[in-house]
Amino acid sequence: MPVSTYRTNRAIPGMTHTQHPGAPTGSAPLLQRLTSTVPKELVHRASIAEVLLTDWARSSAHHFVLAAQWPRGHSFYTPIDGCHDPLIAAETIRQAGLLLAHTEYHVPLGHHFLLHHLDVSTRPAHMRMTATPATLELHVHVHDIKERRGEVTGLRIDVAIHRDGHLAATGGGTLTCIAPRIHQRLRGMQNPDTLPVLPLTAPEPPQKVGRTSPTDVVLSPLPEPHHWQLRIDTRHPTLFDHPLDHAPGMLLIEAARQATTATLGHPTHPHTITTHFHHYVELHTPCTIKARPTNGTIPHGDTRSILVTAQQNGADVFHCTLTTTPPHA
Incomplete structure (x- = not known):
């Protein structure tokens, strides 16, 4: 069945016109568009x-x-x-x-x-x-x-x-x-309420990935430089606003942003983000996030592009390029 797009503007009971130049006088109800x-x-x-x-x-x-x-x-x-x-x-x-x-x-x-x-x-x-x-x-x-x-x-x-x-x-x-x-x-x-999920892994220090709270960190450190395990917290109120049977796209984009910040070594403002989702990212299998610069070395104070990829079960499941500038650049 098609979804109705019918919408109305309602009069607010007891409300009168505001007095300003050109406004009607009297106390007639104001038909005001409500947001x-x-x-x-x-x-x-x-x-x-x-x-x-x-x-x-x-x-x-x-x-x-x-x-x-x-x-x-x-x-x-x-x-x-x-x-x-x-x-x-x-x-x-x-x-x-x-x-x-x-x-x-x-x-x-x-x-x-x-x-x-x-x-x-x-x-x-x-x-x-x-x-x-x-x-x-x-x-x-x-x-x-x-x-x-x-x-x-x-x-x-x-x-x-x-x-x-x-x-x-x-x-x-x-x-x-x-x-x-x-x-x-x-x-x-698969039922999101009963689907097995990986145990919650330890987060990177929040300041390393541009966050203030550990609960908002979506990367866990791995031994190899610029490699992380995707940290999946299905209790997160924004990223998992409702039960899902896979990792949501905004979680992966946030992982790319945090990996970029950690790679550059300073807070960044990603003004261009280009993403491609190749496959569902499962909740019960480790997913590896990798980051590397796409344009050589990384001098501070310069605009840089970082390529972030996600791999799961040996396959590429996501990649994202972020173009960033440091604060006040």
Whole structure:
């Protein structure tokens, strides 16, 4: 059944017009547009606090305008050098793809999504923290739409995120929509609530990977330099907002960011992140994260690119290139 996109603006009982030049006089009820998040189910979140999108509308056949808000403080996507975390932009793009797939392309709730790639590039000058949350306008183009028997099975989105009239970030992603019966055939009878998970491994020191709390560290040290074991904490309230039978994509992107920070030896601002997901990353088998510079040695104070790969059971399951600048560069 298609998801309804019907939305209303409501009058606030007892509220009157604000008196300002040109405003109506009297005490007539004010019809005011209320801001709230979109239903959490449409972006596959269990917690309302993790929903970043607030509205959407179709502007042409496959173009849409979405509204979003980034909080001044987030429990996980914390500010970097006075700027909003680039990963919150990546999460916003991820949510945009899910929302439009369900609401505008009629992918039923209960379908699973396989993310193939997710990219984001930010403009730090327009990512600065201010005295209020960041109010955003997303311009989204949906294309490369795949269909089978009249049902959408995949799509690609390109996204431009605007803030106060300025382009703050761009990016996009490609996903495949998987019906429950097909997902069960791919994944077997795995139940996230009973699936075995590796014992939680010791974290790298938080300051080494750009974090303040050990609970947010997703890497465990290995003897070989620039190698880590992916640290999977299924109790993490943001990365595992709800039970999953595999490691979520945002966990892998965060692992790439932390590996980059550890490799460079100082906090970094990853302004461009390009990711490719090759296979599900299982929760019960060790996954090795490796990082190496892609452009020679690493002088401090320079922009650098780091390639991060993930391997599990002898196969590459993920790779990510991060282009970074040190703080205040």
